[in-house]
Amino acid sequence: MQTQKVARGVLVASLLGACSAALAVPDPIVNIIPLPNSNTPANPSVSNDGRYIAYRVGVGGFINIYVRDTVTGQDVQANLRVTDGSPVNAACDSPVMSGDGRYVAFGCRATEMGAVTTANVGYFVYDRIANRTELVPDLGSDIPLVLAFTGLSKDGRYLVFRTANTTTRAWKIHVRDLVNKTTTTTTAQYAGVPGESRMYISDDGRLITYTGRFDVNQTPVELLVFDRTTGITEIQSLRPNGGRGLYGIRDVSASDDGMTVAFVSNDNQLVTPAGPNALAIYVRNRRSGVTELMDRNLTTNLYMNALSGNGRYVAYANITVKVYDRWTKMTRSIPAPGVSSSTYPRMSSDGRYVVFNCARTAAAGGGQCMGYVDMGVAPDVKLSTKQLALTEGGIAGTYTAVLTQAPTSDVKVKVATSSQLALARTELTFTPLNWSTPQVISVQAVQDGVAEGLHTANLTHTVTSADVYYSVIPSMSVSAAISDAVVPTIVLPQEATWDKPELPLTGVASPGATVLLTAVNRDTGWLTSASIVADSQGNWSYTLTGLTSGVFDLDAQADGIKSAVKTVTVTLPTN
The missing domain is CATH 2.60.40.10 (Immunoglobulins)
Structure with missing residues (x-):
């Protein structure tokens, strides 16, 4: 497969008005990867470091799952038979890759995969390091919905998936611990949802985000979050007054911690003032209970959102793929020459890497393709450590701060702490000239003569700048573990x-x-x-x-x- 590379990106002003040409963001690098033998969308999923992409290829009605190494350009088949070897006439679907790039989960017809299940379908997990595929144990009459996406935690430990029982008409959600090799059936409300709806599980395996209904006869589909610790299923597609949305939702996505969720809805009463009379993307902060409209300047129908793992970025497809920054309220458009349409984006945890389905124009050769985008390192302040160990009255501890991108204006980092610590300086200034040179922060624990045992103090770093990208960086903390002063002694064998x-x-x-x-x-x-x-x-x-x-x-x-x-x-x- 050949890869077409496209450099230079387009930045679209949104809410903040027209942008300066010089901004502290790199141009995205776009790779269009043709899939000339495939007649199905790739549905790609990307690892957090951007190196690996899991995707599907359909030929003649049969679908296989592959993993591409973007560094070497090599493709490895992921849907290996559980008894070794490649399947013949495999029928697999819906690949999902873990954030660490090690595991790929997907659904398949079982026979071709060398497995036996009750309904001849099952979920499988490919281990890229071990180069083998395992069947998620069959649950008997609870039949896997293999056309529906599973969810994998960032570290690849937890797999969440759906089943349906045709006899009892019961729909269930299960969690597979890939380390302990155990499967748990949850009490999450589900009641069945048609289509290829995506689902997510938080890093710690606690929160499951998905689309569902509380009752099979309830028509609107709602955004649900199930807490495995409390056993409570919460509706998140709510109106400001706490009432349930009336028109249903689709295309759900969630942050890695499960505390921020995004979805598409045409219920314009989900926010105040009302949203557009069109399908729009809404983002809900579960901590604050507030739902926001992604961008009030966009009034056309929007589909297929993907929320970055840190909850900052939303990628969406509307003929082309765009990435919206919730902090700066800016939108970046991803150029894709030779592409007639783009759908179903997915993002890495930090929002740096984006993958999506695409179709090439006739002039470009036609056929299916997938897009792979490196958005570049986001403007940020990088601290060399988040932990210090100090002794009262002892030597100072040091760490460094540096910017990740050249700013358009000076960036000031103010450091504040408590009376437990003494700072050599309380402010750093980075300019467009010295931004890449690390600056040292030196801190000493004050000897106060009070016996406190091991105690802690925090250093808070606040960033200010006229550069819009640096102005939105939240404060950062470094924690210092402080030991009481112990004056060393020397004991002679005799005086x-x-x-x-x-x-x-x-x-x-x-x-x-x-x-x-x-x-x-x-x-x-x-x-x-x-x-x-x-x-x-x-x-x-x-x-x-x-x-x-x-x-x-x-x-x-x-x-x-x-x-x-x-x-x-x-x-x-x-x-």
Whole structure:
């Protein structure tokens, strides 16, 4: 398969008005990958690092699942038979890739996959590292809905899927733990929904986002979130007064933590003031209980949204694919020359990578294709660490801050903390010239003389800039774990005089601290030093060797705190 690359993107102003030509975002790099032998849309799914794409290829009524390595360009078949080898005349569908790129889940007719199930259909999981495919254990009369998408957690541990029982007319949602190899049937309200509706499960396997009904006779389809811990199913397609939407929803997507959800609806009463009289994309924050219209400037029918895992970006298809930034209210259009239509986008967790179905124009050769887009690294402030370990009165801890993209205006990062910590400086300034040079933040724990045990303090970083992309960056925190000051000590085997060339020493310091021991002979100028690690109780020991006669000054330092100087006179016997 050949790949057509397209550089340079188009930025569309939205809500904020016309944009400056110079903005702190890179141009997207677009790859159009032809699928000349396929007569079905690819329905691609992408890993968080953008390296792997899971997709389907349909030829002559049979469908196989593949994984493409975007670095090497190689394609590997994912729907391997459970007994090894490639299937003949396979009928598989709806591939979903885990965020780590290791697992791909899909539904298949069982016989061709070397499996036996009650209804001759089943869900399968391909392990890219092990290069093998396993059947999700058959649930008997609960029949997998293999045309409906499953959901995989970001780390690939949890798989969520639907079944239907034709006898009892019961629709159920199940969770498969791919690590413990167990399947749990949930009590989530479902009541069946037709079509290829996507579903999602949060990173921790707790929240399941999907479309469903509370009753099979209830016509409108609603956005539902089931909490596996509380056992409660919540409706999220709600009006501002808490009433249920009247016209149904479609095309659901969710953030990795399950706390932000997006969906398509033509119920314009979901927000205040009312939305457009057209299918529009709505985003709901489950923490605040607030639903927002994605973009009030868009009044045409919108379909097929995809929410990034961090909840910031919404990709949608309306002939072409566009990406809306909920923070800046800006929309970026993805150019795709030679493409007549684009559908069903999906995104990586950080919104950097976008994949979608596409169809090529006759002039471009026609046929199915899939789009793969690198939106580039988003403008951000990157901290070198989120954790520090400090000792009161000890040496300072340091970390760095740097920008990920050149800004159009100065970016200031203000650092604030509590009285537990002292900062060398409280503000950093990044310019369009020095933005890529890391700047050091130095912080020291204040020795307050209060016994607090291990305690913590936070450093908060607030970003301000006239650059719209940097102006919306939320505050960031670094946590400092602080230990009470422990002044190291030195204990001599006897005071004042010593008559051997080896001097055994012991002492106390902070548990696990590195103790720098120094000995100087005042009479000869001879000097030696050693590093010793205190044990978990703070005890240390060391034997100085090669001593000569003279007066020795001994000191120890740990965590930047010095001991009192100990003096010993060494008088060696003469022959």
